[in-house]
Amino acid sequence: MLYRPYGKTGIEMSIFTFGAMRITFNESKTLRADWSDKEANAVATIKRALELGINHIDTARGYDNSERLVGVAMRELGREKFILTTKAMADLSYDETSKSIEESLRQMGIDRIDILDLHGINTFDTLKNSLGKNGSLRAAIEAQKKGLVSHIGFSSHAGPDVIIAGMETGYFSAISILYWWTNQRNSAAIQKARDMDIGILILSAAEKGGLLFKPTDSLLKACAPFSPLALTHKWLFERGVTTIAIGASNPGEFDAHLPALQNNATLTTEESLALESWTNKEIEKLGKDRCAICYKCMPCPEGVNIPEILRLRNLCQTFDMIEFGIMRYNLLEHADDWFPGNKADKCTRCGKCEPLCPSGLGIPDLISQTHSLLLSQPKSRLWK
Numbered sequence: 001m002l003y004r005p006y007g008k009t010g011i012e013m014s015i016f017t018f019g020a021m022r023i024t025f026n027e028s029k030t031l032r033a034d035w036s037d038k039e040a041n042a043v044a045t046i047k048r049a050l051e052l053g054i055n056h057i058d059t060a061r062g063y064d065n066s067e068r069l070v071g072v073a074m075r076e077l078g079r080e081k082f083i084l085t086t087k088a089m090a091d092l093s094y095d096e097t098s099k100s101i102e103e104s105l106r107q108m109g110i111d112r113i114d115i116l117d118l119h120g121i122n123t124f125d126t127l128k129n130s131l132g133k134n135g136s137l138r139a140a141i142e143a144q145k146k147g148l149v150s151h152i153g154f155s156s157h158a159g160p161d162v163i164i165a166g167m168e169t170g171y172f173s174a175i176s177i178l179y180w181w182t183n184q185r186n187s188a189a190i191q192k193a194r195d196m197d198i199g200i201l202i203l204s205a206a207e208k209g210g211l212l213f214k215p216t217d218s219l220l221k222a223c224a225p226f227s228p229l230a231l232t233h234k235w236l237f238e239r240g241v242t243t244i245a246i247g248a249s250n251p252g253e254f255d256a257h258l259p260a261l262q263n264n265a266t267l268t269t270e271e272s273l274a275l276e277s278w279t280n281k282e283i284e285k286l287g288k289d290r291c292a293i294c295y296k297c298m299p300c301p302e303g304v305n306i307p308e309i310l311r312l313r314n315l316c317q318t319f320d321m322i323e324f325g326i327m328r329y330n331l332l333e334h335a336d337d338w339f340p341g342n343k344a345d346k347c348t349r350c351g352k353c354e355p356l357c358p359s360g361l362g363i364p365d366l367i368s369q370t371h372s373l374l375l376s377q378p379k380s381r382l383w384k
């Protein structure tokens with residue numbers, strides 16, 4: 001394992017984090033007799049993380065019984081071996097946040113949270129409210145003064161404007177954000193975090209980054225002989241991110257990520273060429289219809305999430321990533337500000353977006369085709 005300083009916190013963090021959202025089970029729907037097996041799986045998964053040198057666990061109050069299971073593992077494996085991050089929803093009031101922190105401590109059976117993230121600063125409104133007199137930040141700072149929390153960060157599914165505004169408040173030591181090879185929209189936020197020496201955790205690189213733990217044949221071919229997951233992880237490490245969360249649900253699910261540690265987690269010349277070939281394949285396949293995901297066409301008056309829809313189109317048309325496309329497309333309109341915007345059938349062909357597109361794309365036609373390709377049953381987010 002390799003380790004990097006987590007911004008200015010003084011913490012040396014493993015470049016992989018164990019994301020504890022998938023070791024959970026629904027206690028009300030699980031027979032009590034089956035709990036011990038599930039708890040044993042959670043402990044075994046965290047033990048495997050520890051064996052690999054992973055020293056950071058990322059959980060949240062909202063991840064079902066994740067905190068309780070992390071607590072079980074802490075008692076078995078040793079609290080002192082881990083840096084623990086948990087989250088309290090950013091839109092809670094002062095009182096609610098204080099209670100959330102107390103409950104996190106109780107569930108995990110610990111007396112201090114290393115990093116408390118205000119969870120879901122996805123909009124300017126949430127940021128503003130969290131900073132207010134009755135907001136979540138004041139409760140987090142008070143918990144910090146009492147020694148219950150060491151560092152305060154925030155998580156966000158937003159684009160760079162909201163994330164940069166959050167960092168510029170000066171209150172936060174760490175961010176947990178979405179940034180992947182397949183969606184580089186947050187490059188400016190990454191650069192800002194590096195400039196401000198703020199710790200950077202990347203969420204869901206394998207899943208929302210493209211279901212890269214089960215790549216399509218055409219993606220495998222484009223990246224051959226390398227693993228798309230390892231290539232894209234290495235690309236992230238080279239961009240200066242501190243750590244990438246691996247949401248393993250059992251001890252075996254770490255293995256696919258491990259090739260990214262080779263060569264000091266940096267891309268070899270051959271691997272850089274393989275990533276270049278990924279881009280070239282898109283250009284070759286999509287020609288003048290390739291969306292550059294520049295966001296210059298936004299906002300759409302009907303709230304259509306044009307860049308996200310065309311990003312999915314790029315991946316589906318080039319690499320047959322239909323399963324991924326369906327998973328993401330049908331989450332639109334069902335995930336609030338965690339994945340905002342409307343589907344393409346809300347387009348009224350008002351004509352506003354096309355003149356703004358530097359690539360001259362025929363946006364209404366392209367998004368309408370993508371709608372026909374990907375429309376399926378509505379999806380919903382797993383966790384808050």
Ligand code: SF4
Pocket residue numbers: 299300301302303304306346347348349350351352353354363364
């Ligand atoms: S043409 Fe459609 S997608 Fe473009 S701005 Fe108008 S409503 Fe939005």
Ligand code: SF4
Pocket residue numbers: 290291292293294295296297298306307310356357358359360361363
């Ligand atoms: S402006 Fe054009 S290239 Fe940029 S995101 Fe919108 S559709 Fe894509």
